[in-house]
Amino acid sequence: MSRVFITHILPQHLVAKYKLSFAACNFSRNLMTGGGFDKVYSIMPLFVSGKMEAFEDPDNELVYSRLRHYGPLRKIAPLFENFTLFSKISKNDSVWYYNCTILNAFLIVLLHLFKPSVKQNVILLDYTPCDKMIDRFFLWLSNHMHGMIKLADSPLFTVKNSVCLPGVVPDDGKEYPKVQNVKKEFLISGALGDNISMLSMLLDAFSQMPELTLHITGKAPDVKKVKEYISKYKNIIYHGMVEYDEYLRILHATPFLLSTRDPRYPENQCNFPSKVIEALLHNRIIVSTIHYPQLEGIKYFEVGTDIEEFIKDIQAISRAADDDLIQYANQSSIVKERFNVRVWNEWMKKIEEYEN
Template identity: 30%
Template sequence: MKNIDLLIGNFFESNTKKLPVGISFAGNYYQIKVRSILNIDHSISLIYGLNNKTYDSETDITYIVLNQKKHFSNTLLIIKHISKLARKDKKNKNVLFYNLNIYNLFYFIYYKFIKKARIVVLLADAGFLVEKKISSQILSKALLYSYGLLTLREIPELRKSQSRIEVMPGIVSKNISTTKKNKTPNTVLLSGSLGITNGLLLALDYFHNQTKFKLFITGVPYLMSSSEFESILEKYKSDNISYLGVLDYKKYIDVLTSSEFSLSLRNPKDIEHQYNFPSKIVEYMSYGNIVISTLNYPELIDEIYLKTEFTLKGLNECFTNILNISLKEREFIAKNAQDFVISHFSEDVLKTKIDNLFKM
């Protein structure tokens, strides 16, 4: 496999439950996992904090701490750091970027045009492709100069301008071990960013009247205040609905492993989900859960997940049908899904795809 000299992303290695502003738990975990699997020696991570500064961690990560309100100071800090890199003159031939944004674009320009490095972009957030802002158009143009792209879902628009593209919506371990004994029948998990566009109200509205099912909710409020979130939970308070808060990874996996179903309820009319990638769905499937999704994903075959409309009626029809399916049939669906994602999205597959992108 080609050696990757440098990862440039926005992650934070810490045991704390709280992450810097702008970093999701899923994105943070994904980058740390990629760094470990690909055995990347050094990384540069751009994060938000109170004071502009640069510091090195004990795990060979250089953190560039930016302030959300001080754009000029942020730019100056990055330019100073790049000048320092230039003086060291280390030959980074293969550089992996996690997403592109207006700040790490400075590093992209430096490594592409000055250091003549091969740059592969792991594109998890492609929202700027449909935005009209000047900054978004600049980022879209920059992608044309990358050596290759690893996207988390198929994006037809990119195929028109970039031929070196690999698609991989998630990473799963071949060593995951789950059996039907782990699962509690009729338990349902809703996890992640908890907002209206992500199905929070839809799920609560349906399950608070469905005592045959037990709904577990984990994650953080999305596009609403804590008080609004708490008010919604109070309104739909029910014995069969439990909000577990933000869990550490081990506790989250315990809940995931014991649940039979996982929900992915994204509003298909919301433009923010246009390039949504099924990494959470892949994770759910890898732990033997049956996934109910409001979106169709070309990266997954139809037989391994259930679809529903983003409506109360659609969700009701879906779970009414589920109650008519035997436990043995449910286990068959879950096992097929698990086998599919392990064979298509394993760590070895990631290494092969990255290697292909960095090859001449």
């Protein structure tokens, strides 16, 4: 039996060029560092088209149909890429999917029908509850896998042979800068839609707290609005899209990482923000609008989502003594112990060996 990982990654230097998610690529790379997969294949999201820049990556084989070179035809490219993957997967293999989506659903069906000895498993990172038939189908497929690793314990996920692990960190022995002095500076990063970051609320809130600094990295949906704020308020700094090394520089210079997901949106109960695990690994202090049972035993601040409540909570945090705040920082060792890739490999083995 071979263990196969089917994901959506490119080498680090191409991630921004093809507009892939840094968080998604980093998650896959972290999982791959444990050497738990015999083979890794990547399929690109539908928006990636044209000729792919040549690259060498011994850890990952890109499956990329020529149909992506021809405008509208790229929409059916995943069907042909799934056929290619079907031919590469052998009977009795164990396949792990990065989510269940339009990019791999046809392959899942093909393997179920024609290679039923293949154990199909899903790592469910992102799911948005929706009334659309296609999204309900993806959830149905996910819930009919042999096994599942989920980042959140939503009642929508019904696979018994499963475990909840909110993230993965590499087992590389690296040490990360610790917070020594707690500057009153906060970072929001990644997807900046209001359902994910509540950016509009953050801009209004920090415009009323000139003594505190807000750093923003990522692509804002309304750049014009962000620029209006940064022109008026010197404590709001918009870095835009940055390379990963620059993001780490900003992260290491900023003690607080904001995770301001709107709890009213159902998708935020079905996933877990990878930025939180990454920031904990890098010893940052987490400020979250959602309580996460997955982080039991890890210290982080919980704040309100109403702007007045949020301002009150953030100001209370900023007035706390450094000795008290440091207790919420420098928790890298806990994250490494609980979520390192060795733990993931052990759980993948248990799930594969499970007999219904």
